[in-house]
Structure formats: structure tokens, C-alpha cells
């Protein structure tokens with residue numbers, strides 16, 4: 001079975017003490033992970049040591065970074081490389097979140113470079129894609145997402161693409177409280193998988209985990225995740241509440 005993943009994206013939230021409390025609360029809230037399930041915590045970079053201390057030895061729980069630079073090292077003041085994260089025990093990195101595309105002008109071409117950097121050191125990129133509201137209203141979301149995938153991912157080999165986790169996140173659903181319906185999520189996830197199959201073949205496409213992101217909560221996670229092509233979620237707001245995120249972990253199939 002494909003990996004089923006609940007990934008928390010804390011974004012730029014919480015102080016160190018608040019982060020510590022949230023991790024303790026989460027560990028004390030009943031949740032369980034089967035062999036094919038993972039929980040991943042994309043915490044702010046300064047809290048990675050704290051998170052790896054608290055979570056590092058837990059089965060199927062991983063700490064992730066929210067972004068990285070495309071180069072390994074050099075004169076890039078303020079940046080952090082995938083190599084640096086790996087040296088701290090972090091092997092999952094979110095790449096291309098819509099907030100980075102929008103506020104930091106990250107292009108498909110730049111994201112392709114970041115993916116290469118992450119894969120080159122054996123880490124796992126969680127690659128985000130998804131359309132803005134105007135594209136959804138024009139019903140051209142499939143073409144929009146296909147071009148994101150084609151531009152950033154399709155230079156990868158079959159061996160590399162199976163190491164990528166994809167997060168489909170419609171921008172109109174991120175942090176808005178508006179969730180895609182279960183049918184909308186399944187429809188585009190199935191499309192993404194079929195599009196991957198056109199390039200890599202069905203057997204490879206069937207191995208790739210595709211997460212849904214956009215106002216996932218404890219109350220909608222079971223229904224969203226029950227879809228055959230939805231392999232879990234990338235969760236912002238609800239990941240900041242221990243009981244919510246524990247319930248989302250427990251909703252994985």
C-alpha cells in the first residue's frame with residue numbers, strides 16, 4: 001500500500017516554548033501509526049533541534065523543513081540548505097508551498113532546482129501544487145496543475161519521482177476554512193495520478209503518495225482521506241492544535 005501521510009505545516013507560528021508545549025501535548029494525545037502511515041512535522045527552522053529531540057526516536061514520525069535553498073552551501077546569507085537540514089536529521093522538505101510561490105516569487109524552474117537539491121542528498125521533497133480561485137472558477141485546474149508538475153518534476157527519472165510526495169493544495173482552500181469537497185479532491189488527485197502515469201507509467205504513478213491540503217480538520221479528514229487517490233493531508237491551521245492533529249493522524253487509512 002502507498003504511504004499514507006499526515007503532514008503538519010506550522011508555517012511561521014509559535015514561540016519556542018509554545019512549540020515545545022504543542023509537541024508535548026501531541027505526544028500525550030492518543031494517536032497511532034500503522035507500518036504504512038507517517039506523521040511529519042514541518043516546523044520553523046529554528047525549532048528543528050527541539051522537534052527532533054522530542055520526536056526523533058518515535059516510529060514513523062519525522063521532522064521536516066518548510067523550505068530550503070537550491071544550493072548546498074555558499075554566500076547566501078540567511079538561507080538554509082537541504083544538506084544542512086539532513087545533517088540535523090531532517091530528511092523531508094516541503095518545496096513550492098503556494099505561500100512561497102506567492103510571497104517569495106518561487107517559480108516552477110526554481111522549484112525544479114530545489115527538488116534536485118533535496119533528492120541529490122537522499123531526502124524526500126513534499127512538492128506542493130494547486131490552483132488559485134480564478135483558475136478553479138474557469139474550470140482549468142487540471143491544465144494548471146499539469147503544467148506545474150511538468151515544469152518542476154518531469155525532468156526527474158522514474159527512480160527519483162517515486163521518492164517525491166506530492167501535496168495538492170488548492171490555494172482558495174488554504175487557511176480560508178473552505179475545503180475542497182471530497183469529490184473535488186478525489187477527482188483532481190486521480191487526474192494528477194493519471195498525468196504522472198502518462199510520463200512514468202501506471203506502476204510508478206501508483207506508488208506516489210498524493211496528499212490533499214486546504215483547511216483539513218479533524219471533522220473532514222476521515223471523508224477526505226477515504227478517497228482512493230487521497231493519501232493523507234498537508235495541514236496548516238489544524239496542526240497547531242494537538243487534539244485536532246492527533247485526530248487527523250488517526251483518520252489516515
Ligand code: PEP
Pocket residue numbers: 009011169173174175176177213214215216234235236237238
Ligand atoms: C497549508 O499550510 O499547507 C494548509 C493547507 O493550511 P490550512 O490547513 O490552514 O488550510
